[in-house]
Amino acid sequence: MDIYRAIADRTRRAILDELVDRSGQSLFELCGRLIMKHGISSSRQAISQHLDVLEAAGLIRTRREGRSKLHWFVGTPLKAIGERWPIATDEDTSNPTEEGIEE
Amino acid sequence: MRINLTSVSVDDQAKALRFYTETLGFRLKHNIPLGEYAWITVVSEEAPEGTELLLEPAEHPAVRRYRTALVEDGIPLASFAVDDVEAEHERLVAEGVRFVQPPTDLGTVITAVFDDSCGNLIQITEEKGQP
Numbered sequence: 001m002d003i004y005r006a007i008a009d010r011t012r013r014a015i016l017d018e019l020v021d022r023s024g025q026s027l028f029e030l031c032g033r034l035i036m037k038h039g040i041s042s043s044r045q046a047i048s049q050h051l052d053v054l055e056a057a058g059l060i061r062t063r064r065e066g067r068s069k070l071h072w073f074v075g076t077p078l079k080a081i082g083e084r085w086p087i088a089t090d091e092d093t094s095n096p097t098e099e100g101i102e103e
Numbered sequence: 104m105r106i107n108l109t110s111v112s113v114d115d116q117a118k119a120l121r122f123y124t125e126t127l128g129f130r131l132k133h134n135i136p137l138g139e140y141a142w143i144t145v146v147s148e149e150a151p152e153g154t155e156l157l158l159e160p161a162e163h164p165a166v167r168r169y170r171t172a173l174v175e176d177g178i179p180l181a182s183f184a185v186d187d188v189e190a191e192h193e194r195l196v197a198e199g200v201r202f203v204q205p206p207t208d209l210g211t212v213i214t215a216v217f218d219d220s221c222g223n224l225i226q227i228t229e230e231k232g233q234p
Contacts, residue, residue: 022207026177029204029216036209044176066218067174068203 003077006057012050014038019060019073026068027051106154108144111181112161112170113221116143119158122220126198127183129156156181161222170222177203179216179226188213188229 007013011034018033019025025033031047034040042050051071054060058077062069113119120143123129129145132155140162144155161167173180185191188206192215196202203224204216213229 022205026203026216028177028179029207032209032214033207036211048176065203066201067171068177068224069175070177070203 003057003059003080006053006059009050009053011040011042011047012054014040015047015050015054016059016073019071023072024063024065024070026070030071108155108157109181110157110159111219111221111223111225112166113158113219113223114161115221116141116158116160119143119219119221120145123156123158126195126200158221167222174222174224177216177224180223182226182228185227185229188215188227191215191227 007016014034015030018030018037021033027044027048030051031042031044034042034047051060051062055062059074061072061074063072064070111119120131120134123145124131128148130148130151131143132146132151133142133144135142140160143158145158146155147153161170170180192202192206195217200217200220202215202217204214206213206215211231213231214226216224216226219225
């Protein structure tokens with residue numbers, strides 16, 4: 001599973017947002033946050049499948065705490081994006097189209 | 104029709120009675136010996152005539168599998184209302200209770216989930232007033 005496909009989905013991005021907000025969440029907690037904070041009312045089964053995709057892409061890890069399975073965000077695979085398209089230090093951030101119109 | 108009784112399945116009734124009364128603060132309502140087990144119910148101090156919670160022995164093999172699956176996904180078996188989730192969290196942590204979810208603001212409600220040490224996860228909720 002490549003990371004581009006893994007993050008090319010609104011629900012999976014919201015899952016990562018929530019895991020960044022708090023590490024070590026159960027499926028139940030994640031589902032509660034997704035519905036209450038993002039209006040995402042997918043079934044637990046569907047969210048569980050999204051978690052499998054994210055885990056296959058290396059973007060989350062799971063660990064047992066007591067008898068519960070908890071999920072952590074792992075940002076390392078995202079470094080590949082910045083390395084592939086590095087941001088130049090002298091990067092021109094002005095918008096050439098807008099400048100053209102003003103002239 | 105009224106809901107007068109609901110239940111949680113517990114590993115050990117005596118331990119559960121201690122946790123639900125001494126730690127959580129519910130009041131014993133019935134404790135009727137029934138051979139190997141007992142019919143034990145507790146009620147809220149705030150509503151002693153309200154719904155009774157039955158502390159039922161988790162003896163059936165399917166109950167154990169069911170509870171294991173719920174706990175794995177962090178799903179609480181019961182939910183209790185409190186006035187202040189933060190304060191209850193602080194109080195229960197001091198009593199040695201393990202939380203799997205600390206107080207979490209979900210917009211209209213604040214929730215937290217703890218382990219009842221008898222085989223279940225329990226949710227506490229606080230309804231937020233209108234701002």
